[in-house]
Amino acid sequence: MITSTHLHPQANGQAKSNNMIIINNLQNTLGAKKRRWAKELAFVLWADRTTTKNETAQTPFPLVFGTEAMILTEMVFPTARTNLQTRETNNEAIAHDLDTVDNLRDLSKVRIAAFQQRIAKSYDKNIRIRRFQVGDLVLRKAFQNTTNPNDGKLAPKWEGPYLIDSEAGKGAYWLATMEGEILRMPSISKPTLCKLEIIF
Known part of the structure; x- marks a missing residue:
């Protein structure tokens, strides 16, 4: 089906x-x-x-x-x-x-x-597009498969911090940990999803 x-x-x-x-x-x-x-x-x-x-x-x-x-x-x-x-x-x-x-x-x-x-x-028209630069510190939205299932509703909503290593395409970025290890999948920052949040 x-x-x-x-x-x-x-x-x-x-x-x-x-x-x-x-x-x-x-x-x-x-x-x-x-x-x-x-x-x-x-x-x-x-x-x-x-x-x-x-x-x-x-x-x-x-x-x-x-x-x-x-x-x-x-x-x-x-x-x-x-x-x-x-x-x-x-x-x-x-x-x-x-x-x-x-x-x-x-x-x-x-x-x-x-x-x-x-x-x-x-x-x-109500969406604010957010652009990131290489070297920015960001948090990545935590998904169900990356959080501990025992945490339930108290699971963290964001994970990180990460450094933006390079741009992978339109609104997608390669992230690196603070130690310099690059993550396998690029993270997307679309206006409707906004999976990255900048740290001030």
Whole structure:
């Protein structure tokens, strides 16, 4: 089974995010009658699948099935949309929608990319990029595999001090101990991760 973050929603938090939306909608719908969640789940899922999303400017239903969903009241009360359709015109409309669904999906991919760029731009404007020089004393962020598991929550968050020996690439540095021994892996100082902290 492939569990990379692009193909595995459990790994990249996408499933958890979608489930939180459904749980919040269920809580708002049920109020104090929490035991009726099984009866209300179908309506909450239908509402979620037929609500326009900001990222795609579309509802998920036409992206999957190629045609716009009918709301439940249109099935009970006659509307122009249901009364003016014949079986032949409906089949023609469905065939046309299926032919154009790929264009709709491509347009949604472009909108998602633009949305992600806007989110990244708004996030990055608050980031302060930190540059290090050769010879600076720094602390390196301690990871779970480098700390003592018996320390638990009291484990140190940083390890070091280390000297910056040389630059290994964009934002990556070779570190050396105070005795001059160079560490095997270069340490990265990205704006979002900031794995190095300078000592003043």
